[in-house]
Amino acid sequence: MSMESVTALAPGHGDPAGPPPIDRGRRGVRPSSFIRWAFLIMVALYFVVPMLAMARFAFQNVPTALLTPEKIFTGWSMSGLWAALTDPQILNAAKTSVLLVVFAIILNLVLLVPLAIVTEVRSPQLRPFLTAFTLLPWVIPPIALVVGVAATFRATVPWFLASVFSLVPFYALWAMPFTYRALDAGLQAISARTLYEAARSMGASLGTIIFRVLLPNMRASMIAASGLTAAMVLGEFAFASLLLKTTLPTQMVTYERSDPRGGLALALFVMLLTALSLGLVVRSLRRRGLNVQTTGL
Amino acid sequence: MANVDMIGIRKAFGASVALDDFTLNIASGELVCLLGPSGCGKTTALRILAGFEKADRGEVRVEGRDLANEPPEKRLFGMVFQDYSLFPNMTARQNIDFGLKVQKKSATERTSIIDRMIEVTALQEHADKFPHQMSGGQKQRVALARAIATSPRVLLLDEPLSALDAKVRETLRDEIRRLQLEIGVTTVFVTHDQHEALAIADRVGVMSNGRLEQLAPPRELYENPANAFVAGFIGTVNRLAAIGRSDGRWDILGRTVPGNRPAHEFITDVAAIRPEQLAIDPVTDGGASVVSVSFLGPITRVIIEDVQYGRVFADIISADASGLAPGQSVRVRLRDDVGEIVLIGEGE
Numbered sequence: 155m156s157m158e159s160v161t162a163l164a165p166g167h168g169d170p171a172g173p174p175p176i177d178r179g180r181r182g183v184r185p186s187s188f189i190r191w192a193f194l195i196m197v198a199l200y201f202v203v204p205m206l207a208m209a210r211f212a213f214q215n216v217p218t219a220l221l222t223p224e225k226i227f228t229g230w231s232m233s234g235l236w237a238a239l240t241d242p243q244i245l246n247a248a249k250t251s252v253l254l255v256v257f258a259i260i261l262n263l264v265l266l267v268p269l270a271i272v273t274e275v276r277s278p279q280l281r282p283f284l285t286a287f288t289l290l291p292w293v294i295p296p297i298a299l300v301v302g303v304a305a306t307f308r309a310t311v312p313w314f315l316a317s318v319f320s321l322v323p324f325y326a327l328w329a330m331p332f333t334y335r336a337l338d339a340g341l342q343a344i345s346a347r348t349l350y351e352a353a354r355s356m357g358a359s360l361g362t363i364i365f366r367v368l369l370p371n372m373r374a375s376m377i378a379a380s381g382l383t384a385a386m387v388l389g390e391f392a393f394a395s396l397l398l399k400t401t402l403p404t405q406m407v408t409y410e411r412s413d414p415r416g417g418l419a420l421a422l423f424v425m426l427l428t429a430l431s432l433g434l435v436v437r438s439l440r441r442r443g444l445n446v447q448t449t450g451l
Numbered sequence: 452m453a454n455v456d457m458i459g460i461r462k463a464f465g466a467s468v469a470l471d472d473f474t475l476n477i478a479s480g481e482l483v484c485l486l487g488p489s490g491c492g493k494t495t496a497l498r499i500l501a502g503f504e505k506a507d508r509g510e511v512r513v514e515g516r517d518l519a520n521e522p523p524e525k526r527l528f529g530m531v532f533q534d535y536s537l538f539p540n541m542t543a544r545q546n547i548d549f550g551l552k553v554q555k556k557s558a559t560e561r562t563s564i565i566d567r568m569i570e571v572t573a574l575q576e577h578a579d580k581f582p583h584q585m586s587g588g589q590k591q592r593v594a595l596a597r598a599i600a601t602s603p604r605v606l607l608l609d610e611p612l613s614a615l616d617a618k619v620r621e622t623l624r625d626e627i628r629r630l631q632l633e634i635g636v637t638t639v640f641v642t643h644d645q646h647e648a649l650a651i652a653d654r655v656g657v658m659s660n661g662r663l664e665q666l667a668p669p670r671e672l673y674e675n676p677a678n679a680f681v682a683g684f685i686g687t688v689n690r691l692a693a694i695g696r697s698d699g700r701w702d703i704l705g706r707t708v709p710g711n712r713p714a715h716e717f718i719t720d721v722a723a724i725r726p727e728q729l730a731i732d733p734v735t736d737g738g739a740s741v742v743s744v745s746f747l748g749p750i751t752r753v754i755i756e757d758v759q760y761g762r763v764f765a766d767i768i769s770a771d772a773s774g775l776a777p778g779q780s781v782r783v784r785l786r787d788d789v790g791e792i793v794l795i796g797e798g799e
Contacts, residue, residue, distance in 0.1 A: 348536040351503055352594075354523045355530040356550030356601055366549075370540040 205422070212419035235419035238409060244420065247405035250318055254401060255387045258325035259380045262333045265326065267376065270337040271368055275350040281338070288334040291327045296392040299324065304397070315397065324393045325386070332382040340375020341368075374439050381432045388428055453514045453604040453637055454479045455500070460509035462495055462661075469495040471661040473509070482631050482638040483666075484648035487658035488684070493641045494609060496658075500639060501607050502526050513604060526605075529598030529636075533610040535590045537582040543593045544569070544578045550601040568596040571630060588619035595627065599634060606631065606638040612647060624651055645685055649673070657681045673725075675711060679795040682723035689729070691760050693722040693792060701792060704729070704760070704785040710792045721796035726752065726766035730786045733774060737782025739763070744775050751775070755783055 211218070215229040238244055273280050291299075303324075307314050314320050346368055353363045394401040402424070410417025460473040470492045477483050485493040498504040500511060502523035511518045518526060537546050547568050551561045569578050572592045582590055591611055598606060608627070612620040628651040631638050642648050648655045649669040656666040657680070665677040676682035679690070693701040695714030700707050703722055710722070731741075731753060739757040751772035755763045763783055767775075775781070785792075 344539060345534055345536065348532050348534055349538060351501075351523070352530060352532060352536040352597075353538075353549070354503075355501060355526075355528055355607075356597070357524045357527070357553045358549070359524065362553065367538050367540075371538070 208418055209422055212415055212422055215415070232419075234413065234416035235423055237413065238416040238420040239423070241409065243400075244402070244405055244409060247400050247402045250400065251388060251402035254319070254321055254325060255384045257319060257322045258329060258387050259383050261322055261326040262329055262383055263376060263379065266330065266333050266337055266379075267369075267372070268364075270334060270341060271346070271364060271372075274338070274341045274346050275363075275368075278347065284334065285338070288330050291330050296324075296328075297396060299327075300393060300396040318399045318401070321393055321397065321399055321401070324397075325383070325390060328390065328393070329383040329386050332386065333379040336375050336379035336382060337372065340372050340378070343375070344368075344371045346371075377435055377439060381435050385428050385432060388424065455605055455637055455639070456510070456512040456515075457496065457500065458510045458512065460496070460499060460506045460511070462492075462499060462504060462506050468661050470499070470506070473661065473663060475656060475663060475666065477637055477639065479637055480635040481653045482628065482640060482651060484640045484642055484652035484655045485658055486642055486645060486648040486655050486684075489643060491658040492661040493643075493658050495661075497607055497609055497639060497641045500605070501528055501530055527601070527603055528605045528607055529601060529603030530607045531591070531594045531598050531609065531611045533613050535582065535587070535594055535614070537590055537593055537597075539582050542579050542581055543574055543585070543589075543596075546582075546593055547597045547600050550597060554601060564600055568600045571633070572596040572626075586619075587615050588623055591615065591623060592626070595630070599630070599636065603636065606636045608638065608640045610641055610643070612642070613644070620647070627651065649685070657684055659684075675793055676723060676795060679721065679723075682793070682795045687726050687764055689724045689726065689760075689763050690721045690795070691724050691763070692719050693794065694719050701794075703792060704783060706785045706789075708785065708789065708792050710794045712794055719796075720794045722792045723795045724785070724792065726764040728786055728789045729763065729765035729767075730784050731755070731765055731767060731772075731775065732782045732784065733779065734782050735780045737780060739781050739783050741775055741777050741779045741781055743777055744772065755781060757783055 213230055215231055216225055273284055304315060349367050350363055353367050389403060391403045394404045406417060406420055455477040457473060457475045460470050462470040473496060485496060487493050495504060499506050544565055547565050548561055551564060569575055572595060574592055577585055577589050612624055624647055652669060654666055654668050655672050657664045659680050665672060665681045672685055682688045691703060693703040695701060695716055695718040697716040699713040701710045701714045739755050742754040742756050745752045749769060750766045751769045753765045753767055753775055755765060757763050
């Protein structure tokens with residue numbers, strides 16, 4: 155027992171004479187809570203109302219001008235969505251997009267996993283620098299990036315931009331801020347540095363530590379990073395459009411021109427599918443005791 | 452098993468000096484606790500010993516051999532961290548196995564070592580559980596088993612009990628000491644908890660500001676602190692003025708007693724008087740009054756305001772303190788059985 159703990163027995167000693175603590179009222183609605191909920195509901199409406207309107211337009215074959223209360227349950231149909239889903243061009247574009255997702259995830263992880271690990275366990279003083287650096291892709295607008303890259307590569311390796319898979323490096327770069335943050339959060343969550351030091355004190359080499367200790371415990375964050383990359387690639391329009399490639403998003407825009415209802419139905423469907431699969435991934439990880447700590451998931 | 456010498460170690464992080472001319476010699480099989488407030492350099496000392504930090508100056512020797520060029524993975528030290536550091540993807544058994552696999556021991560040898568480790572740490576029921584299925588105390592026992600499974604030359608414990616609750620902390624503390632004595636491994640135990648250090652160490656090194664203030668067995672540390680910092684850090688202490696006499700003894704609290712250093716006439720020094728070395732007489736002209744009385748079970752702590760000595764803490768056997776109340780006039784005196792006082796002032 156120290157002197158301090160004894161003198162601390164006398165209450166109120168040295169207490170600054172501040173105002174009494176605010177009673178966070180136990181009854182009724184607190185003003186701060188009311189504002190919070192009102193704000194939340196407003197934001198929710200801002201997002202949900204357009205989507206509901208979009209869903210109505212996509213699935214109910216009644217022009218908005220003729221929509222009256224008694225017609226609210228008539229004309230609903232999934233045929234537009236079905237037509238879109240069976241359209242061969244859409245299917246092709248979807249296949250391309252799925253491949254792009256896979257390659258972008260692989261490239262991203264191959265580049266960033268070793269970087270994140272080495273930074274965390276060997277030179278943690280570089281973390282703030284990397285956190286800032288990995289945001290750079292979002293500072294440069296896609297148009298500038300594409301024009302710069304196109305000008306350079308068309309002159310040097312023209313075949314590179316000919317393939318639809320020339321989008322992969324762009325997507326990997328574009329997803330870097332998400333991926334790095336997810337991986338970094340994952341390393342923090344497992345106290346990677348302590349695990350690294352514990353393993354080293356037992357004589358393990360860096361390779362053993364990475365493959366037997368760190369990577370198996372980074373599964374959750376790698377899946378989170380992949381999920382975010384997938385969502386991003388499935389919704390990316392600017393790069394593909396600027397480089398004149400046909401991906402699911404660009405093909406959806408083309409399709410919508412010929413069939414606005416089907417196009418919108420498809421857009422909604424893809425959005426729901428993406429959200430659902432992300433949600434399922436996170437749930438399955440949580441059920442296995444793996445905590446996913448990434449903003450947005 | 453090995454003796455460890457840290458000689459003249461200096462380590463600075465930027466402008467702040469974590470260790471300054473730090474020297475520590477540990478005998479083979481000894482358990483030394485490094486004790487000090489946070490930021491005193493005790494963890495840095497441990498990390499330099501483990502090889503995770505490089506000293507700016509000085510040497511680390513194990514069995515007389517300089518370790519300067521040996522990375523942590525070559526030192527054969529076992530280490531236990533405050534935040535468990537168990538591999539989350541492995542069961543208790545697999546965690547213990549990790550170091551043995553790295554050492555390329557045969558499967559039968561590994562199994563027999565693991566079984567023994569599980570037995571000595573009483574983990575039988577938890578051997579196949581994953582870390583997230585275990586309590587803090589169980590996890591730390593696995594970490595301990597894992598650290599000693601590889602037969603380390605030196606065992607390093609970095610605040611291993613700080614994250615546990617009081618009851619578990621005490622049990623595990625005694626368990627660590629029992630195991631350490633049983634296998635006879637040289638051990639360095641870093642803690643900020645003086646009770647922990649005093650309870651299990653052969654010797655305790657009290658640190659402040661990157662320096663070793665005193666390295667001594669627990670009892671000597673308590674009874675004969677080397678300086679004001681150690682006296683104040685270990686237990687509670689009253690710093691009271693003692694007045695020197697020409698016969699070499701000191702006048703304090705109405706008694707004349709010898710000190711750990713001789714007095715000269717007319718000099719004053721600061722004596723470290725433990726609360727339990729004081730007695731209280733309920734008299735009206737004692738020059739002191741009771742400020743507060745706290746019942747702590749077997750003893751009662753009484754805080755007294757003395758005209759001459761200021762605020763004084765006294766620990767009285769509770770049976771003798773029943774009559775005391777705040778505001779009461781008393782006299783504070785040094786107990787008759789105190790034969791010698793410890794002076795901690797700058798002296799002369």
